[in-house]
Amino acid sequence: MSGMAIRATRRLADQICGRVLLPGDAGYHDARAVWNAMIDRRPRLIVRCAGIADVIAAVRFARDHDLEIGVRCGGHGVVGHAVPQDGLMIDLTPMGGVRVDPRRRRARVQGGALLGVLDEASQAHGLATTAGNVSHTGVGGLTLGGGMGWLARRYGLSCDNVRSFELVTADGDVVRASAQENPELFWGLRGGGGNFGIVTEFEFELHATGTRALVVNLGFSLENGYEAMRGWRDLLATAPRPATLTARVSDDPDRPGTPVANIGYVWVGDPGDGEKLLGPLRALGKPAAERVERVSYLALQQRDDAVDGHALRRYWKGHYLTELTDEAIERFLLRGTADGRGEHLPGAALQSHGGAIADVPVTDTAFAHRDTLVEFTTSTGWTEPGEDGERIAAARRCAAAVEPFAGGAYVNALNDEGAVGVRRAYPTHTLARLTALKNAYDPENVFHLNHNIAPTTRVREIAS
Template identity: 45%
Template structure:
């Protein structure tokens, strides 16, 4: 990396319509904050970009000086990929515009937009696409890495709905890709993360989704979890695509949606989203709602945009987080026992264990049609360590996550890229599996110097000898 001079910095500042923030700026500490407070990095330059031209200027500046680029969209990566210590942060947060074309069922979304920007805009037309379950999640990171959400079993992953994109490549070019213009790059963007450039505009396919869905929570005591999870497993075996569910095992959070009498008690919750006919949904869910001894049942018609914000209070910006994740098959009795055992050992009142039900439309996409790696999994489990550093000890929370992950490892059938944390190059390669060689070839074409390396990195220098061993 070349040494930065005052003249260099001034040159980049003059080229931007947006702002260039340096460590001398009083706004610097705030500008370098991301969602995960466990991440503490000090980038020499933060370019708050106003448009695609700004992005091109920042990327060209960095590449010309041998500096890497970290792209910040929503800043919601648990691994802190929107920050670096040695390069230029391309901050897209000022670029949040959403333009909906209801006739084409297409949303044009700028690279810094959050799902809280997208959902109200699309729902105004009775449309939606699969978005994150926390409204402050960035569209870019979620979409490029896969994108699980309440609608995924009906509408596919967020990445499955990416039909076109504008991006700035490592050499500063602004290119548009779709099924006709560089379809191989579109393939790579659909699951390959931020490896190939900075996406400044996403074209997302929309689906008819009534603004009111049948949604809410069923909450049971954790002591009932083995029986409840077995009953749940039997129900979802024949679930239609309209049903999206997330299990969540944890100490009950102190949020407004849950009565105070339950706060802090060990529970298993089933978060429900039925996006089809409500009467059919009520009938399908009845056997589960009438089973056992639920301590809370809030399932009722509610606006989809309200559902999309329902979990926001459990994912506070600035708290500290450490994750691991495993994709697995059916919810066997053995897996249920592992989950319940480790939830009983939970080390923080804020930590959680969401288990996402996959399948449906996700599994009907041919595996080679996108770079996303786990089409055949039934579930993804996220061991979600969450704590406040002033009150808790990091090491024991991290140890709980890692122990849990090791216990689940024998049952793994894949990994979800967006839930990787510190697994390193081997973890990234494992997540992509047999798609790795194709992704490396694309990376070598688009970014041979690995300018975009603050991501779940696909190293263009991966040796051909190793590639042949994996073939």
């Protein structure tokens, strides 16, 4: 770094309340480490923001010095967009506060908060809002892409429960977006990702969910799983809204190479009411194993924290399916193989949509896949770099086997698909509207380290 750049960086450090980290500083390597251990990029500097004024200063500094901007909320994005090589990482994680107003049933959530903090603050009053399935996920990234969770069939996606946003634009200005104020931006922030600025505060509606939940899982051999899953599929149309139906195929942890098909559901609310669905599920076949657990809602939100923890190399792919045919079920169970068996196969899962998600008109938010029946994901985690090629190829084969039945993709589940993936995530009319919004708020594509919606001006530059 030149002497001039060092002096400018020192002035930035003097200006902000948070910290500026440079390579070699204590805490730099921890700050640049994200959930996917394959991401090993080194920003020129990291600004750990203590408040909105720090975010504004960081954006303006990056613009003045022509530095690429990455924005870190929770750091769960598998692509690692938060970490710009030789750029400026705006780290929101110090801005992790949550304030709950139980009387109004509202939560004000800073842009760097994790889901677990939101859950704990809300559950102290018996309240909650749709907030993913893993507590160390960032609220910001989850919500801006849509935000699925165990409450979505009952209360809508995370983005459906936002009542207002506070945003720092590419010019370093602060704007608010709600149904009454900047309504087009409000529309785009509910599903359009981080394309329009840096959200420093969300206001969520909360719901009286209580504090209890039920988790049901029936395990079948692969040979018996096909018939069980066909019956599970038939339950999707009639399942009560407090129930989110789940299915998964993976290798038995106690018998490597032996696949197990699991079907079940998660119920948020009175477990006694939830157990009424257990009879129809048991009628689908005789499982090799059964687990029925009454848990707290907080325990439910944390149950996958270890499985989806940090320090592993990660890869995932996903699809939305509007129907689940017999052939799609078979492809799902076989995971891109001839017989469902093989070394280092990824897990694959289905999670039901519908209910309150489908109640929202498709034009009301940038999240447009309101007709989704189930979301498919396949994911894998490993530690050895020498396995990268094999692991990624296996996950791609698994996803490719199901793709002929897909009707789109969840933007938060995109990986390395680039513009093709963006077109799968947004229907043509939605993408056109998002592009117009990008033209208005970020015509120079300052915020492009995301699943990018390029402004029209930038598209023309590339074409010429």
